[in-house]
Amino acid sequence: MTVPSAVPTVQLDNGTVRVTEWRFAPGAATGFHRHEYDYCVVPLYTGKLGIEAKDKTLTEAPLTAGVSYYRNAGVEHDVININAFEFAFVEIGLKEKARG
Numbered sequence: 001m002t003v004p005s006a007v008p009t010v011q012l013d014n015g016t017v018r019v020t021e022w023r024f025a026p027g028a029a030t031g032f033h034r035h036e037y038d039y040c041v042v043p044l045y046t047g048k049l050g051i052e053a054k055d056k057t058l059t060e061a062p063l064t065a066g067v068s069y070y071r072n073a074g075v076e077h078d079v080i081n082i083n084a085f086e087f088a089f090v091e092i093g094l095k096e097k098a099r100g
Helices: none
Strands: 007-013 017-024 038-043 047-052 058-063 069-071 076-081 087-094
Touching (some): 017 076
Antiparallel strands (some): 007 017, 038 069, 038 087, 047 058, 047 076
8 A cells, every 4th residue: 555645835945944834634644754954843733643763663743733843953754644634734944053
């Protein structure tokens, strides 16, 4: 059985940020990838995503619509919609380090 692919739509991409909306049909996945930038995720729905690590362990990540989270660059995983409904989030990749 072929796993459907999550659908990325780049909304903004400049020298500072890359903003991508990710839409997942039930069972859809991003495919294994490594994050090039620090990033923030803003869930558009409340539900759970499956996070598969490099060693194939799967953890469930409960997400709440509008409750953002942040991760550092270098994260490696596959993200899978384990809900019975479409799921979506906006990912904001931070290309520049914070100025201080």
